[in-house]
Amino acid sequence: MSNTASPVAPAANVKVPNDAREAIARLQMEYAHVIDNDELERWPQLFVEKGFYQIIPRADYDQGRPIGVWFCDNRAMLEDRVSSMREVNVYEPHVYRHVIGPTEILEAKDGVYRAQTSYIVVRTMHDGEMHLFSTGRYVDEIVMEGNAARFRRRVVVTDSWRYDTLIVIPI
Amino acid sequence: MSNTASPVAPAANVKVPNDAREAIARLQMEYAHVIDNDELERWPQLFVEKGFYQIIPRADYDQGRPIGVWFCDNRAMLEDRVSSMREVNVYEPHVYRHVIGPTEILEAKDGVYRAQTSYIVVRTMHDGEMHLFSTGRYVDEIVMEGNAARFRRRVVVTDSWRYDTLIVIPI
Amino acid sequence: MSNTASPVAPAANVKVPNDAREAIARLQMEYAHVIDNDELERWPQLFVEKGFYQIIPRADYDQGRPIGVWFCDNRAMLEDRVSSMREVNVYEPHVYRHVIGPTEILEAKDGVYRAQTSYIVVRTMHDGEMHLFSTGRYVDEIVMEGNAARFRRRVVVTDSWRYDTLIVIPI
Numbered sequence: 001m002s003n004t005a006s007p008v009a010p011a012a013n014v015k016v017p018n019d020a021r022e023a024i025a026r027l028q029m030e031y032a033h034v035i036d037n038d039e040l041e042r043w044p045q046l047f048v049e050k051g052f053y054q055i056i057p058r059a060d061y062d063q064g065r066p067i068g069v070w071f072c073d074n075r076a077m078l079e080d081r082v083s084s085m086r087e088v089n090v091y092e093p094h095v096y097r098h099v100i101g102p103t104e105i106l107e108a109k110d111g112v113y114r115a116q117t118s119y120i121v122v123r124t125m126h127d128g129e130m131h132l133f134s135t136g137r138y139v140d141e142i143v144m145e146g147n148a149a150r151f152r153r154r155v156v157v158t159d160s161w162r163y164d165t166l167i168v169i170p171i
Numbered sequence: 172m173s174n175t176a177s178p179v180a181p182a183a184n185v186k187v188p189n190d191a192r193e194a195i196a197r198l199q200m201e202y203a204h205v206i207d208n209d210e211l212e213r214w215p216q217l218f219v220e221k222g223f224y225q226i227i228p229r230a231d232y233d234q235g236r237p238i239g240v241w242f243c244d245n246r247a248m249l250e251d252r253v254s255s256m257r258e259v260n261v262y263e264p265h266v267y268r269h270v271i272g273p274t275e276i277l278e279a280k281d282g283v284y285r286a287q288t289s290y291i292v293v294r295t296m297h298d299g300e301m302h303l304f305s306t307g308r309y310v311d312e313i314v315m316e317g318n319a320a321r322f323r324r325r326v327v328v329t330d331s332w333r334y335d336t337l338i339v340i341p342i
Numbered sequence: 343m344s345n346t347a348s349p350v351a352p353a354a355n356v357k358v359p360n361d362a363r364e365a366i367a368r369l370q371m372e373y374a375h376v377i378d379n380d381e382l383e384r385w386p387q388l389f390v391e392k393g394f395y396q397i398i399p400r401a402d403y404d405q406g407r408p409i410g411v412w413f414c415d416n417r418a419m420l421e422d423r424v425s426s427m428r429e430v431n432v433y434e435p436h437v438y439r440h441v442i443g444p445t446e447i448l449e450a451k452d453g454v455y456r457a458q459t460s461y462i463v464v465r466t467m468h469d470g471e472m473h474l475f476s477t478g479r480y481v482d483e484i485v486m487e488g489n490a491a492r493f494r495r496r497v498v499v500t501d502s503w504r505y506d507t508l509i510v511i512p513i
Contacts (some may be wrong), residue, residue: 129333
């Protein structure tokens with residue numbers, strides 16, 4: 001699947017049932033809150049089993065270059081990431097704060113919702129220092145599993161190509 | 172009441188009537204706008220008469236230490252705060268801008284809604300300088316009074332423990 | 343029309359049909375996304391033909407001074423702005439990221455919705471450097487054109503009076 005197609009299309013005609021719309025909004029909130037509140041063990045559960053997760057700079061995304069900073073294509077890989085984070089724990093302690101904008105649903109087709117959501121993440125270090133860590137947008141494919149919405153694909157498209165040498169906590 | 176219990180729980184099953192959900196969303200918006208637009212006299216009215224308001228660093232909150240930077244447990248105290256702010260007025264003029272994320276309603280029980288909402292506050296000084304002032308989350312207990320939602324308890328859990336020496340305007 | 347009237351009023355009683363509320367939310371999202379995703383050609387289409395667009399510092403807005411940094415009072419002017427941006431292209435490349443809060447609808451009268459929405463814009467330069475570019479609020483008059491909401495008037499009230507010498511991309 002190419003990244004080159006624009007993820008934005010006129011959304012006026014996208015019909016989304018109310019319960020799916022609410023489930024998608026809840027998924028977006030939970031995603032941010034489980035990371036920010038240090039409940040990372042719940043984070044992989046927000047993806048389907050074959051869920052895809054990638055962090056990629058905007059320039060690479062726009063030009064269809066598949067090179068990203070993080071890349072996982074199933075839930076077990078996400079769980080591994082969380083485990084090593086918990087075990088190693090050598091990095092300087094820090095927390096994130098996501099503030100996300102509203103979710104624009106761009107397409108609803110064959111049970112898959114394509115959506116985009118802007119975010120700002122502020123990182124606070126142990127000494128209390130705060131700084132802008134990342135801004136960008138989530139480009140998602142979301143499906144319903146029972147009453148819950150889950151990510152089939154979440155691509156984190158970051159506005160900047162510069163990263164801290166080590167992104168420990170997912171964005 | 173202890174702060175140690177995690178404020179996050181799977182929210183999938185929380186049923187909230189539409190009018191309560193809308194009233195809660197409106198409360199969250201009004202809270203941010205009355206502060207940012209310098210209509211602080213309306214701020215205490217967003218609390219019930221015995222409303223509780225606290226600003227507390229995340230580390231203290233997580234460990235159940237009741238020490239906060241601000242503490243008020245009724246509306247009259249909030250009104251006093253606003254009055255002294257207006258009278259004394261010695262501080263360097265500045266304004267806030269809150270951007271809040273969506274509100275996650277975690278529990279609805281006996282007419283009390285427990286909710287959390289992430290925020291970023293940017294402060295702009297008189298000389299035009301902007302900086303990140305605070306990030307964190309609101310942990311709320313909200314009740315309905317007629318058609319309006321009101322805070323029974325708003326705890327501002329700040330990600331950083333460092334504050335400006337004087338927090339004049341509420342967060 | 344004077345700017346001096348407070349744009350904030352108790353909003354509890356504003357009745358907005360669900361489809362208009364959704365269309366307004368979609369308009370706010372599209373506005374941010376077309377700018378941030380470099381689809382500026384779609385930006386003027388979010389205004390009615392005689393649409394008004396202004397960027398004005400908060401102090402000037404509050405005191406009713408009509409002096410703004412940008413001023414357009416029809417869609418053709420907005421289109422001209424976009425064209426020259428595309429043609430000249432001498433500025434250092436940069437992108438914006440808007441994160442907007444929820445939209446508070448303050449009044450619904452004769453088919454015109456008055457609303458306000460807080461925003462934070464982070465600018466990322468070509469070298470990857472990020473900084474807070476602008477914070478403030480949108481003060482809008484919105485009308486329905488068929489199923490779509492459009493800006494009749496969007497005033498960008500910036501918290502700071504300091505700007506980069508050249509605001510190239512709209513806020």
